[in-house]
Amino acid sequence: MSLPRPHHRLLPATLAVLLLLPLGVRAQGADTPPGVFAFVNVSVLPMEGATEVLENQTVLVRDDRIVAVGSVASVAVPEGATVIDGEGRYLMPGLAEMHAHVPPVAQGRPQEGVLEDIMFLYVANGITTIRGMLGSPYQIDLRDELLAHEMLGPAFYAAAPSINGNSAPSPEAAEAMMRAAAEVGYDLMKIHPGVSRETWDRMVVVAGEVGLTFAGHVPADVGLVHALETGISTVDHMDGYLEAAAGGTPASVDELVAGLNERRMRRLARLTRERGAYVVPTQYLWANLYGARDADTALRLPEMNYVSPQQRQGWRNQAAGTPRLEPATREAFLQARDRMLRILAEEDVLLLMGTDSPQLFNVPGFALHRELDAMSAAGLDNRTILVSGTRNVGRYVGEVLGQDGSFGTVAAGQRADLVLLEANPLEDLGHLTERAGVMVRGRWLDREFLEAGLRAIAAKYPSVS
Template identity: 45%
Template sequence: MLLLALLAAADTLPADRPVAFVNVTVVTMDRPATLADQTVVVRDGRVAALGPAGRTAMPDGAVRIEGRGRWLIPGLAEMHAHIPPGQATREEIERVLFLYLANGITTVRGMLGAPQHLAIRDAAARGEIWSPRIVTSGPSVNGTSAPTPEAVARMVAEQHAAGYDFLKIHPGLSRATFDAMVAIADRLGMRFAGHVPADVGLDRALEARYATIDHLDGFAEWLLADDAPARGQPAFFFGVNYGGQLDLARIPEAVRRTRAAGTWMVPTQVLMENLAGTEAPEALAARPEMRFASASAKAQWTQQTNGFRSAPGVTAAGRADWLAMRQRLLKALHDGGVGILLGSDAPQVWNVSGFSVHRELQLYVQAGLSPREALATATVNVARFLGREAEGGTIAVGKRADLVLLRGDPLADIRRTAAIEGVMIGGRWLDRVALDARLEAIAAAMR
């Protein structure tokens, strides 16, 4: 309960007191250039003024935050997040939500919802807890939870009535059940996202107009060469067992179909690198952020990683080829006009909530996106996808004050998104001292 008390403690800069970031460089994300030596005034949870420091007045009684040598960016989004499930305690849930927030994430899309998450979502929207804003799916729609068209119809109607934001699809749905789900979801105006069941396939998923396909699911199967030895064998973990047997000449057509469908991608590249890469579990466990993961989680992740790399049909060469294909596919999708949204899948194997998005962004740049293009996947793209461009995604007068102050220029080096000086959510400010105090309490709880 001590941790919960720390997380709920009154902030030193309440949202009803004006705040001014002075002499700061602003990365607005709605123009090519940054704005140097600016003053950004926040009042009542929104950006009230933005202009040159010498000509933009601070309101009386405003708290001054010195921004010289600092960069101000819009709050980031994690579009493949997990909030602890329904049996988790409120303290466990708020601990994970704070880890996201402390990493500059002011919006999360929860990809495995539970009834308890609806109340958490609403509490976060009211600013009652230290949390990003939450968009949440309902419970998983899969071959077990929805084995028949009749069962899926009931499930979709119940989730819509409960107020979930979208449907999360997992493997196992039959084609008939999937088609029934699409019909009722379309009738109710409820979006669906997630995995591409094997019986559905990429072409039908695109035809049905998924809101997002996560993990680049279904693409390895679509790219499998006609004469591949693995043809006829089921895909293992998004097709890693197809590595070395993929026809990359098919990528342009896959991109064309995806763009025509208007389906967005949430790549989760870092999860794939964690599992299929060459970094040993001992090195992964030594990452600095692992102090926020429990010993049991790290032991489980070690076992999962070793099991994955030694699974039937999975070879070191095949893994490397599969990872390279995913990076090439990501760049092609982006260049072909397909919308990309930042998502890492956390907490998950070696992905600590919040911290993993910075590793994900680095992989987008390694794939060939510019730092600005990578940053767009976490900011302006998300606002566009959610239909919230009037509220967020960029820094502009009238928009929500969901902001992150950095100690370096992320457009010069995307790694600087992790150099966080402070985070503002809805006008409430957490400086580095406040962030570290709460983070230390979480680390202590993991020991």
């Protein structure tokens, strides 16, 4: 069955806002289409160069691009520009969710409203770029609709339905999938476990021929070192690192942790850097998967107000069905993951921010801020963490996906994906949630608009507290 296309896609943005809200709630705040904007007297976090914060700046935006960044005295505000007061505020690049699962469906699209809400949750959390890692045919159209502002949401880079042990039981099957993915126009190929080494090697050759990169899990038969040496572009969940660093195939989590060795961990990190692969850690998800937070506590977190009771119940069931480790074993394992992440950062491996939402207890958008806390708790400094969600993302899209990667920093010529904050996030990552507004490819969404949209989503579901 193929679902009809939503009819409101071409309506003006303000009308679309009214449709988002339940009856009786008046539209609030502003959703201003791309045009000319001036952020005046703002502190800028360029996320590149030696200076962390540029004070008293004016940032000019025209359509979807930043056109000027300079001191208030040096940059004139054009007549007719929408002026946004930047005094006491901080302007930084929008963040990225580099491991999103946008709901896959075999044919057609998810039920109307589902995608709109998910995309809104990303934007309302300051996320202006996502990489979809669970491919589905409708996502090709979705990507274009998002770029054209027909649906409000982040820029979307779409992985193809994954090559894994079931979908690609032979080299021929993997070859066919890789060729089809390039033909259809996906941005990359997702890898899941179960792929044999022979199948992998064929996939690598064909990927080179069709010009498509591959990323995701490291199949056990392939192993991390071979995956890196053959050009995997992102290793998600730090998949394969601890196994490789423990040497051989440990029989238990305890054995895995006991077998870790600093020299091997550093060697793997250096190999990753040399090969130019990126790592998407997903520490928060792993803590959840290993039962670091019980379901009752997790399901009372404030972000649970933005997901359906079915989703909450699904997570409760998943948590109940997950085998539990001894608390001491779990702690040692999660600490080993943190240690590996620190070593990757120390060896200058390129990190990318990502959560795997909506996997266990990961509410789209909100989960990213949980992940930032987890990266911080692992010992990463705030700048490294912010770079993983901004500058590194533009670099990945430019250098690895071979597309326009001019975003992720605040500079003339960059895509106008911006977050305006009330306080400096380099001092405290918690300031990332004190948003005065978000700009998505030149479209300005102020705080009232974002908060009204969040209230409208929460109003659909029973409150958790």
